[in-house]
Amino acid sequence: MRVAILAHQKFPDRAKTAVGVLRYGDHDVVAVLDRDHSGERVHDFIPDVQDAPIVETMADAPECDALIIGVAPIGGGFEESWRTDVETAIESGCDVVAGLHYFLSEDDEFVARAEEHGVALRDVRNPPDDLTVAEATASEVDARIVLTVGTDCSTGKMTASYELRDAARERGLDAAVVPTGQTGIMIAGWGIAIDRVISDFAAGATERLVQQAGDHDVVFVEGQGAVVHPAYSGVTTAILHGAQPDSMVLCHVAGKEHFGGYERFALPDLSTYVQLYEDMAAPIADATVDAGMVNTRGMDESGADDAIEAVAEEIDAPATDPVRYSADDVLDAVLD
């Protein structure tokens, strides 16, 4: 699928979704829209992802199949300065994909134009309306199911999932990510934002996703939150039991000692987390924590290496930072 990505005035540092799609997406990115950098190229900023021209408006982008909104303003609103680009996309026959709290499909103007031009408006935060309770049958798929779990939110579970997928593909395996959050969904082009699903159906929604990807050799299910997170543990647990993993990878930000936004609460030790995830999984899925992923961003090499080694020791399993180093050892551990 050929896509353009809207990232006005935020590329690359404040355009997490745009960069994620460029790095991990299976799309052919024909252009990035950023009016502050038109005339430059993606490789001028990020050399190790697919390259594309940066253009000023959708009218300047090569022909493509979809426009992805690749930035999320605080609050998740729609910036009116994007309206012309979205309208141009619709009129060119492009679908529009967004992960905003503001739903394009509830904007009367966009809806009317989209109907007229026969294109889809896909709000990835909006869950399907035919979800049901879990049947606890995810583990019946052919694929090996690997779940990334974390010690907190924002520990690198999505990144770990995609890095593991890429490492598996390099070995010739048919691998996929099962996206459970908005950025992961934008990258993969499918998935369900489990945190927006009503509680009764959250495990069922996860199960459906695993089943949709069940024909691959291995799927990496993007986990969310943490099993004892003060606010989001319900999402984590629903994904754990809905996905029925064969293996788990524990993701941690090196040096982090308290829950982000909830600093009164200390993170449990990593060994405690391993026990918690395994004990919680056991009655429903025979999964162990087989590896660790450590986010060492901002550390020097020796500090990062020490941090990774400390995690490996605490969880008694291989660990790495998959952005800094190869994910191969971790992949070996979870495929075993």
Place this chain on the structure above:
Amino acid sequence: MRVAILAHQKFPDRAKTAVGVLRYGDHDVVAVLDRDHSGERVHDFIPDVQDAPIVETMADAPECDALIIGVAPIGGGFEESWRTDVETAIESGCDVVAGLHYFLSEDDEFVARAEEHGVALRDVRNPPDDLTVAEATASEVDARIVLTVGTDCSTGKMTASYELRDAARERGLDAAVVPTGQTGIMIAGWGIAIDRVISDFAAGATERLVQQAGDHDVVFVEGQGAVVHPAYSGVTTAILHGAQPDSMVLCHVAGKEHFGGYERFALPDLSTYVQLYEDMAAPIADATVDAGMVNTRGMDESGADDAIEAVAEEIDAPATDPVRYSADDVLDAVLD
């Protein structure tokens, strides 16, 4: 509050909500509507709850403040044969309270009439639309927070909560139940059906409920599901961390060995459950499982006593069947 309860053709055996309101509600029940038993009285069927006349239609009921729909057909639909009673209630100035999947507040006819007569249509399954993520502050309330947890769905968590409340009130304590499910909400007249809340806000919704009841001496939070239930564990975990209990009571159906509806999955041992609930609570709330509640319905006295004693031994704490016996020992344990 004076209420009438609609229970047409189902009182008492298939009218769980009606019986719950009669047994545990603080309402003054002025009539039960059951066209199959009009002329009889509640005490003809259930001697140990508040008495009330059984009438044929709402027009036959004494003046009151609200009509409660006290039955739930399979599927949660609205029976058209109830329409006249609901309309009569509205025209008499009564609020109407329902726990159906079918929302009265989306029925144009009811809405128009309710507006005309200035009464409220309260669909208790419909969560408030201003919910937010948890702040993890429930434990700051003055009340002691006791959470009923279970080994499965339908283990008696709601009944245990209300029996404990009543035992506490008998001691002169100012006690309340925090209702998290539809029947509990109908009984108490407030609460949120946590299973209908979107996952991100489920802990926050629980927290709000605890704070709303925070001025009591002790609150008994009605738990849901089970912490490792194949489909509903997310609801359970969100309530556990949102409520931040001081104490937990483990509810179990004597002899039950597999999850209801998920018979491929064995229930963990009770001692494993105690460990799971305590380990999951520990990082967020310093709560232990201090007692057990055993549903021994249908067993003879000696079988029931054996079952209760076995549970007490397995969890190493006092246990009882609060329907069959006094909840006093369990109350002592959770107030300690």
